[in-house]
Amino acid sequence: MARYMLSVFGPAEREPFGEYGSREAMGQALADTGAFNERLERDGHFVFADGLAEATSATTVDGRGERPIVTDGPYLESKEHLGGFWVIEAADLDEAIALAAEGSRACRNPIEVRPFNSAESVRATLDA
Amino acid sequence: MIDQAGLAIARAHRSEWSRVVAGLARRFGDLDLAEDAAGEAFLAAVERWPREGVPPNPGGWLTTTATRRAIDRLRREEQRHGKHEAALMVFDDSPPEPAGAVDDDRLRLLFTCCHPALAMEARAALTLRLVTGLAVADIARAFLVPESTMAQRLTRAKRKIRVARIPYRVPSEADVGERLQGVLTVVYLVFNEGYLAGSGAEPVRRELTDEAIRLGRLLRELRPDDGEVAGLLALMLLAEARRPARVSPSGELVTLDRQDRAAWHRDLIDEGHALVRERAATGEAPGRFQLLAAMSAVHTAASTARETDWPRIVALDPSPIVRLNRAVAIGEVHGPGAALAEVDRVAVEIDGYHALHATRADLLRRLGRRDEARAAYDRALELTSNAAERAYLARRRDELDE
Incomplete structure (x- = not known):
């Protein structure tokens, strides 16, 4: 099994009811997402999942210098930001993509599938 | 003697390269290792066959030699890292499916190279390198990019396959149709890149059209009952048949109605027509490639442009x-x-x-x-x-x- 992060992207500025349009549509998306989470747990894919508050509430911190520099806002300026994520276990990319398609349908947003580093991929980087 | 060995090596490269790479990839789960070990085995053949004679079973010799090279390399790496490294790529070790399902390593290799999670240009490059064995320098020249750019593109794609765990297997029955369409699209892209060369001075880049037709023949061998596989091969053959008449001596495109039909390759036309007839005889609804091939067959059946069966x-x-x-x-x-x-x-x-x-x-x-x-x-x-x-x-x- 390999570990993947499924990142959900959405607009930086959230409308009332998020990007869903109406209270009913938002409720349905949340219910579908909940059902998808249950399916992940039931089938042994679930590691962690959560949604994030809007990107404008983020603070960027750079501690590389002598004293940390603190800036208001997200690290990258963008119209769309990470809005939530799943961490899942899947046999391979095909399975991860199939799960991401289900999750995307449930939460009504596009999803980026990205593998976590493994011992092997870290070593490949060190050897390169 | 040397000529004979040279010919045998060229022949083995055409017929055995993909088999050797695909077998090693399944056994060791690492495309880089498979590619390098296959390359070393062919180098060994260049060294030894002229001196020792061509072995009775060149494919077997190459597979054995490449496998030994791969094991040697893994042993060296094992020593370096002080532990045995498990297979790196996800691979399917299950025994071949019973009759009807596909069990050829080369098909797995094609599906991995043409995986939808890879960029289209990476799919084409990987397929040319790993399945047809075209050298990196030749692929770079065909796609008009510097060799270093192409080498990097290939390295990045192979690394993604490993790190993101793109599996080395034939997709499930539910997905295989759509994924096969993806493979055919890559082959057709390679063909068109050569046939309608998008840029550059050469109007047709034969290294690409030739390789695409070879891939088409390989797919036909692996999936003989698939209509679109037959359609794509027929389409490419019927286009290739017209190539000699398609560009004038001054380098200008000659449209179909003005081409010298006597210059067309008769054998390729016959082969293409036979494929189109075979598909028509099944009575199944044709897909995109079969339709294009059928049209091409009508065009190439007429001995002059005026005699074309347009209503058809x-x-x-x-x-x-x-x-x-x-x-x-x-x-x-x-x-x-x-x-x-x-x-x-x-x-x-x-x-x-x-x-x-x-x-x-x-x-x-x-x-x-x-x-x-x-x-x-x-x-x-x-x-x-x-x-x-x-x-x-x-x-x-x-x-x-x-």
Whole structure:
């Protein structure tokens, strides 16, 4: 099994009811997402999942210098930001993509599938 | 003797490369290792066959040699890292499926190289390198990029396969149809990249068309009952057959109606026609490649352009590109006005396709609407960088003023 992060992207500025349009549509998306989470747990894919508050509430911190520099806002300026994520276990990319398609349908947003580093991929980087 | 060995090596490279790479990839789960070990085995053949003679079973010799090289390399790495490394890529170790399902390593290799999670240009490059064994320098030249760029593209793609765990297996029955379409699209892209060479001075890049046809034949061998596999092979063969007549000695594109049909490759036409007949005999609904091949078969069946069975082409139906070709046929049956109406119906869908504007330009010219024809030729010229097509379009545009 390999570990993947499924990142959900959405607009930086959230409308009332998020990007869903109406209270009913938002409720349905949340219910579908909940059902998808249950399916992940039931089938042994679930590691962690959560949604994030809007990107404008983020603070960027750079501690590389002598004293940390603190800036208001997200690290990258963008119209769309990470809005939530799943961490899942899947046999391979095909399975991860199939799960991401289900999750995307449930939460009504596009999803980026990205593998976590493994011992092997870290070593490949060190050897390169 | 040396010549004989050289010939045997060239033959083995064509017929055995993909088998050796695919077998090693399944056994060791690492495409890099498979590619390097296969390369070393062929180098060993170059060294030893002229001296020791060609082995009775060249493919077996190459597989054994490559496997030994791969194991040697793994042992060295094991020592370096002080532990045994488990297979790196996800691979399917299950025994071959019973009759009917596919169990060929080369098919797994094709599906991995053409995985939808890879960029289209990476899919084409990987397929040419790992399945047909084209050298990195040759692939780079064919796609008109520096060799270092192509090498990096290949390295990055192989690394993604490993790190993201793109599996090395034939997709499930539920997905195999769609994924096979993806493989065919990559092969057709390689063919068109060669046949309609998008840019550069050479109007046709044969290293690409040749490799695409080889891939088409390989797919046909692996999936003999698939209609679209047969359709794509037929389509490529019928296009390749016309290649000698397609570009004039001065390097200008010669349109189908003016080509010297005696210069066409008769054997390729016969082979393409046989495939089209085979598919028609099944009575199954044809897909995109079978339709294009069927049209191409009607064109190549006529001994002169005038004898083309246009009503038959009109009867074959209709993706936007197919409908564009159909519009040309309508023009022959019902005149340029009717054809232009059909072209304009598909125009929105394929506005970025230069052939749409070239076709419109020709129909407008025949209708005497010269200003509109000139604008359409200009638009077609904007959209193609192929030298032969540009020469043809520019001449037709300039003839409007005569």
